[in-house]
Amino acid sequence: MSPLAILVTSLLAALSLASPVARQTPVCPWNGVPDASNFTLLSVSRADTSVRKPLALGSNGLPSPSSAAWLGTAESIDSIVAQNFVLTNGGITAYGSNGSLVGVSNPVATENGWLSFLLPDEGVTIPPAEVYCELFNTSPHGAEFPFTLALNGGDSDNFSLCKSSTSDEFVVVYNVVQASSEDAGYEWTTCTAVDVHVLAVTQ
Ligand SMILES: *[C@@H]1O[C@H](CO)[C@@H](O)[C@H](O)[C@H]1NC(C)=O
Numbered sequence: 001m002s003p004l005a006i007l008v009t010s011l012l013a014a015l016s017l018a019s020p021v022a023r024q025t026p027v028c029p030w031n032g033v034p035d036a037s038n039f040t041l042l043s044v045s046r047a048d049t050s051v052r053k054p055l056a057l058g059s060n061g062l063p064s065p066s067s068a069a070w071l072g073t074a075e076s077i078d079s080i081v082a083q084n085f086v087l088t089n090g091g092i093t094a095y096g097s098n099g100s101l102v103g104v105s106n107p108v109a110t111e112n113g114w115l116s117f118l119l120p121d122e123g124v125t126i127p128p129a130e131v132y133c134e135l136f137n138t139s140p141h142g143a144e145f146p147f148t149l150a151l152n153g154g155d156s157d158n159f160s161l162c163k164s165s166t167s168d169e170f171v172v173v174y175n176v177v178q179a180s181s182e183d184a185g186y187e188w189t190t191c192t193a194v195d196v197h198v199l200a201v202t203q
């Protein structure tokens with residue numbers, strides 16, 4: 001997108017928030033929206049923005065089929081559960097490669113929070129936890145990645161990628177805390193701060 005197109009998109013999004021039909025949820029600040037159709041997620045290192053990893057749901061270390069999965073780098077996952085997502089009123093649903101709904105977002109702890117998903121049995125409907133939000137970049141100069149994932153009230157600044165202590169999966173962890181990292185199941189020394197960007201899938 002050109003910077004102008006990004007500006008127009010941001011303005012339109014801002015205007016739509018001001019309209020009576022816009023829904024503002026407790027999880028979304030003014031520069032965020034609680035809905036986004038079909039997207040994938042990309043982590044970008046804050047220290048070196050050339051380090052970019054597509055994210056997916058996986059559950060390395062758990063027997064398959066498992067009733068849980070969490071967000072990690074696609075390259076580190078033994079068997080990818082889902083790579084396409086939809087955000088609805090702050091809740092994320094995850095879709096497998098054949099397009100079927102396979103996961104719904106769980107709440108995320110305010111410290112050492114894994115971005116975990118529940119994998120319901122087929123045919124069972126469970127609503128996703130409504131804790132996410134898509135922030136849009138408001139810079140007049142535009143941004144390479146105009147949309148960023150945020151949670152727990154619009155916080156997009158505290159995601160890290162860390163290696164799980166029980167497998168080779170690099171998982172996304174919210175608000176890492178060194179003192180309790182061992183109990184939380186990841187290796188503190190492997191963590192790097194990242195932004196998690198929302199990439200719209202164009203049909
Ligand atoms: C899609 O794949 C899942 C397993 O990943 C399977 O349980 C389900 O039956 C499949 N659905 C269709 C429509 O093929």
Ligand SMILES: *[C@@H]1O[C@H](CO)[C@@H](O)[C@H](O)[C@H]1NC(C)=O
Pocket residue numbers: 038084085086095098099201202203
């Ligand atoms: C998302 O887009 C992909 C690629 O076009 C498609 O295969 C998939 O079915 C779509 N999923 C949803 C939930 O719309």
Ligand SMILES: CC(=O)N[C@H]1CO[C@H](CO)[C@@H](O)[C@@H]1O
Pocket residue numbers: 155157158175
């Ligand atoms: C809840 C929390 O710890 N938020 C932190 C997220 O990151 C920003 C910027 O690094 C901090 O200022 C916040 O305190």
